[in-house]
Amino acid sequence: MELMVLGCSGGVGANLRTTTLRLNHEVLIDAGTGLGDLSLSEMAQIRHIFLTHSHLDHVVSIPLLVDSIFDRIQEPIVIHGLEATLQALRTHIFNNVIWPDFTTLPNRHNPVMRYEMMVPGQVVEVAGMQFEMIPVNHVVPSVGYRVETGNKVFAFSGDTSSNDTFWQVLNQYDALDLLIVEAAFPDRDLELCRRAGHYCPSLLAEDIRKLRHQPEVYITHTKPGGEEEIFNQCKESISSHSVNRLTGGMSFKL
Secondary structure, eight states, rough: EEEEEEOOOOSSTBBOOOOEEEEEEEEEEOOGGGGSSSOOOHTTTTEEOOOOOOOOHHTTHHHHHHHHHHGSSOOOEEEOHHHHHHHHHHHHHHSSSOOOOOOGGSOSOSSSEEEEEOTTEEEEETTTOOOOOOEESSSSOOOEEEEEETEEEEOOOOOOOOOHHHHHHHHHHSOOEEEEEEOSSSSGGHHHHHHTHHHHHHHHHHHHOOOOOOOEEEEEEEOOOOOHHHHHHHHHHHOOOOOOOTTTTOEEEE
């Protein structure tokens, strides 16, 4: 499995792109602004998108992706997610007001996009990879994913704050090679983190001690301008695991 980080910032700015992880060229986890750096031929390879939740920074590029490669789509691009997430897309984006409903174009019998609902605990296999949906704690219904291929495993927290479910599910298995986990704000914004459903370094430090595995850990979703402060606080607060800073353009072979 090849994992390419197309975007991992908590906002936008010069060289900053929001959450987009590409797996083996044809699968995405989330579709933030990082998707826009792909060529049309690279976009046309995407067959599945697994969404963590409905917030704009994680779904913003889906409408433009489908529109840009409309004539190249031979089979519908499948959007996987919670029912609440998919309903948000139907109601607020693909509603023929903000954007066309691509689940009915070019016609209802031959659409270029379709939805596939998942529920927490469900495992979906695509492109030789198994995606397990894990509930997490955010201000809207949200999930992370555990992805397994062959004998390698990585997990992505999505947007979350303190919870038990994510760590409990990961601990049920024997292996975890790579963990990408968010820390959106510095510790001075602790109360904001709790209200907004995000980790800050001290909250993440408390939770990651629940994990019995020792994977490579990468910190994602840091807010623009606060990256150094947040990452340095993560290094100071987290003693149970060695942490690294995730940046756009990184790739991992698993």
